[in-house]
Amino acid sequence: MITTVTLNAAIDKTYVLSDFQLGKVSRIGQIHAVAGGKGINAARVLHQLGIRTLATGFVGGSNGDFILKNLDQQQISHDFVKVDDESRICLNIMNASNGESTELLEKGPLITEQQLAEFRQKIVLLGQQSRIVIFSGSIPAGLSTSVYAELIEALRKTNAAVFLDTSGDGLIHGLKAAPFFMKPNEDEIAQLTGKRPENETELVQSLHQLADSGIECASVSLGASGSMTVYKGTIYRVRVPSIEALNPVGSGDAYVAGMAAGIYQELPIEDCLRLAAACGTANALSAHAGFVKREDVDAFLKQIEIVQL
Ligand SMILES: Nc1ncnc2c1ncn2[C@@H]1O[C@H](COP(=O)(O)OP(=O)(O)OP(=O)(O)O)[C@@H](O)[C@H]1O
Numbered sequence: 216m217i218t219t220v221t222l223n224a225a226i227d228k229t230y231v232l233s234d235f236q237l238g239k240v241s242r243i244g245q246i247h248a249v250a251g252g253k254g255i256n257a258a259r260v261l262h263q264l265g266i267r268t269l270a271t272g273f274v275g276g277s278n279g280d281f282i283l284k285n286l287d288q289q290q291i292s293h294d295f296v297k298v299d300d301e302s303r304i305c306l307n308i309m310n311a312s313n314g315e316s317t318e319l320l321e322k323g324p325l326i327t328e329q330q331l332a333e334f335r336q337k338i339v340l341l342g343q344q345s346r347i348v349i350f351s352g353s354i355p356a357g358l359s360t361s362v363y364a365e366l367i368e369a370l371r372k373t374n375a376a377v378f379l380d381t382s383g384d385g386l387i388h389g390l391k392a393a394p395f396f397m398k399p400n401e402d403e404i405a406q407l408t409g410k411r412p413e414n415e416t417e418l419v420q421s422l423h424q425l426a427d428s429g430i431e432c433a434s435v436s437l438g439a440s441g442s443m444t445v446y447k448g449t450i451y452r453v454r455v456p457s458i459e460a461l462n463p464v465g466s467g468d469a470y471v472a473g474m475a476a477g478i479y480q481e482l483p484i485e486d487c488l489r490l491a492a493a494c495g496t497a498n499a500l501s502a503h504a505g506f507v508k509r510e511d512v513d514a515f516l517k518q519i520e521i522v523q524l
């Protein structure tokens with residue numbers, strides 16, 4: 216089983232507008248609301264790939280009830296700690312006239328020490344039953360920025376391989392706990408190494424820097440330009456087909472899910488990278504974050520180019 220952790224679960228609301236202008240009244244055409252947050256998105260993609268998955272983390276209030284009901288409707292197994300405060304809403308405003316998306320992300324509920332202790336116990340039990348545990352997304356109020364590092368340490372006594380996909384101080388602390396896999400984007404690699412890579416040579420240097428700090432596998436995702444990965448000291452450059460992206464929000468989560476699915480199925484590393492990239496690209500074809508169609512993934516698998524540098 217693969218367990219995904221979403222400490223800051225959300226209702227992901229997407230408004231599709233024919234033309235969005237700041238400072239003007241807009242009436243919404245299409246509305247879509249779904250259980251979200253990065254770990255839940257990854258769980259949905261894993262489920263769509265047919266991998267046994269369980270989603271955990273914290274949910275609260277009526278938004279939390281919506282999230283659990285929506286996961287049930289999608290037949291995604293879950294085991295969340297319930298909190299008193301309200302889970303957040305993350306709003307994505309899609310401007311159909313130019314394809315731009317604007318994200319408004321609430322900070323999420325307050326988590327108490329006691330609720331964190333309950334979660335710590337749960338994740339260790341789930342870690343014992345999982346081959347992979349994926350930690351994704353922002354850290355809700357009340358929790359320290361070292362929470363991912365602490366939870367990764369708690370999982371050390373299990374055999375689960377840990378994936379970490381977050382940003383800011385949580386990412387910087389998390390790196391010190393040496394997860395098996397990380398997927399920073401270009402902004403996040405700059406937070407980790409202190410320098411934004413300006414070209415491929417600098418990107419390679421940044422990846423070697425991550426490997427030197429004890430990460431077995433790290434991918435920097437580059438949106439439509441694909442990704443670059445270091446695995447056991449070797450660098451892989453992955454290029455993706457050019458597509459008419461509808462909504463790339465959640466492509467990073469789909470990439471992480473594809474990578475986890477590959478490692479879970481013990482595929483060779485190049486096939487893991489192919490599956491990760493195909494899932495990321497397939498997600499960009501969907502209007503909603505964390506959705507892929509199996510036929511799109513299969514079609515893209517044949518079009519991904521990988522070279523060892
Ligand atoms: N426009 C696109 N065209 C083709 N593939 C894409 C596109 N956008 C994303 N991808 C695929 O998805 C992967 C991850 O995307 P991206 O780099 O945007 O992640 P991210 O910044 O973490 O996204 P998010 O935080 O919204 O989940 C890319 O490496 C690529 O394989």
Ligand SMILES: O=P(O)(O)OC[C@@]1(O)O[C@H](CO)[C@@H](O)[C@@H]1O
Binds near residue numbers: 256
């Ligand atoms: O605030 P976080 O946890 O960093 O990001 C939350 C979020 O923007 O990420 C997903 C896309 O990757 C969305 O489903 C969700 O709304």
